[in-house]
Amino acid sequence: MKNSSQSYLKEVQNQIHSKEAKEIVSAELNHHIKEVKKDWIEKGLKEVDAEEKAVEQMGSPVTLGQKLNKLHRQKVDWLTVILLLITLGLGFLPLLSLENGFSNIEYFSRHKIVFVLLGGFLSIGMMLINYRKLEKLGWLFFVLGMLILMALKFFPSQYLHGVPSIEVGPLTVEILMALPFFFLAWASFFNDKRLKLWHLGILFFLSCYMLIGMPSISVTYIYIVMVFVMFCWSQFSRKTILKTIGITISSFLISSIILWQSVEQYQKHRLVVFLKPEQYPDSEGYMILLLKEKLAQAGWFGNSMANEFIPEGHTNFVFVSLTSYFGWLFAIVLVLILSLFIARIVVITRKIHHSYGKLLLIGSVALYAVQLVTNIAMTLGLLPMMSLSLPFISYGLMPILLNSFLIGIVLSVYRRKDLVTSGFMTKEVRI
Structure with a gap:
């Protein structure tokens, strides 16, 4: 016995x-x-x-x-899976905008297929991983993120618009690659009651210092939004959170004024021209005016016969090219489909009682939403121009992998939502 x-x-x-x-x-x-x-x-x-x-x-x-x-x-969130398949499929539509600007459309089509397959496999792989085992690896993820930034800063292979990257065989390592590691790190840090606020402040300052030094306004921007949104749902009291945010915003405004002289010239133009693009119709304001014109001429059903070439119409300005080609009715449906991810993650978050899993979902919805909202607002002229993709739709490997990774995390948390607590x-x- x-x-x-x-x-x-x-x-x-x-x-x-x-x-x-x-x-x-x-x-x-x-x-x-x-x-x-x-x-x-x-x-x-x-x-x-x-x-x-x-x-x-x-x-x-x-x-x-x-x-x-x-x-x-364990359950699979089939609604999120279906949304993922739909959006990955819609990601092929921007290739139509390449017809009038690129001769080698087959090259982009083949690469897009590879990007989509890799994104799908990444989502499935992350879903199968037990997210709870990642909580203890926060420091490792933070170090890996910092190492990526240091490698890009000190050993770049090339620069694109002043932003460094490293060629590793067929793979191009970009600043965006550091975000998933920082995302996992901050979810762990904000759930660790042993870490004090000043500890987190030092880590945040170091990572922001490296990002600002690249420079990459878009990645720094979405990184800061992600950290602050996750911070609002962290272990700290509401009073501490509000006080910290107030101090940080004040410090940011003061620092922005002081550091304005060190900002790259092309980045200054993006901010200045944003206010009065009509004064720069033949230079920096040209793109803003062109996008406004294309959106104004789109109509409800578009004009596929007048499919004129739009610079970066398959990447940063994909929303404009699709609206111009298919019309505003399609654009509204597209935004609604992409927004369903946000709604679904919010619904799942309310069902999760595991604090680390909840932080992962909060960080995922923050990272995804800031890309979606900013890209659309940018193309509509509501925000200054920056290099930021439309999730799952824009052409490019890193953006697809980043958002596929986020959806994989969401699926992983949902899959294990019924693993109950001790009590x-x-x-x-x-x-």
């Missing part, structure tokens, strides 16, 4: 399909049996008899195992 509890646990585990659930169930039931066993010993039973009594009290291992298997069953497990066992 010495191993009666172990035999019981093994029989329960045999009824459970999920490997992750088996580990949780084993730990929970073992703890519960020990508690019940302790109670029987205190009532005067010997240790062997107390263990046998505790196991007997648990009921049939087969019945309990089947019940816990149903309770812990809830104990309650279920006693029923």
Whole structure:
């Protein structure tokens, strides 16, 4: 009878399909049996008899195992998967805008297929990974993110609009590649009660200093938004959060005024020209005026016959090229489809009680939403021009991988949302 509890646990585990659930169930039931066993010993039973009594009290291992298997069953969020497939498919439409500007359309089509497949595989891979095991690797992820930035700063292979990149065979390492590592790191940091606010401040300052030094306004911008949104749902009190945000915004405004002279000239023009593009119709204001003209001429159903070439119409200004080609009706539907990701993640977040998983979802929706909203607002003339892609639609490997990674994280959290906590497990066992 010495191993009666172990035999019981093994029989329960045999009824459970999920490997992750088996580990949780084993730990929970073992703890519960020990508690019940302790109670029987205190009532005067010997240790062997107390263990046998505790196991007997648990009921049939087969019945309990089947019940816990149903309770812990991992699920796939098929709605998010369907949305992902639809948006990845819509990502091929911008290739139509290349017809009048590029002769080698087959080259871009082949690469787009590869990008989409890699994005799909990445989402599936992240879904299969147990996100809970990533929580302890926060420092590793932060170091990896910093190493990417340091490599780009000190060992760049080329510069595109002043932004460094590194060629590694067929792969181009860009600043955007550091964001997933920082994203995972901050989710871990904000869930770690051992870290003080000043610790996080130092880490934030170091990472921002590296990003600003690249320079890449767009990546720095979405990084700051991500961190601050996650910070609002962190372990700190509401008073501390509001106070910190107020101080940070004030410091940012003061620093912006002081550091304005160090900003690249082309970046200054983007901000200045944004206010009065009509004064620069033959230079920096040309693109803003062109985008406004294309959007004004699009109509509800577009004008595919007058498919004129739009610079960066398949990347940063893909929303304009699609609106011009298919019309505003299609553009509205496209925005609604892309916005469904935000709505779905928000719904899932309300169902998650695991603090680390919730932070991952908050960070995911922040990173995704800031790209979507900023890209559309930029093309509509509501924000200054910057190099920022429309999620899943713009051509390019790194943007697709980044957003596929985020959706994979969302699917991973959803898949394990029924892996219950200790208290809830104990309650279920006693029923």
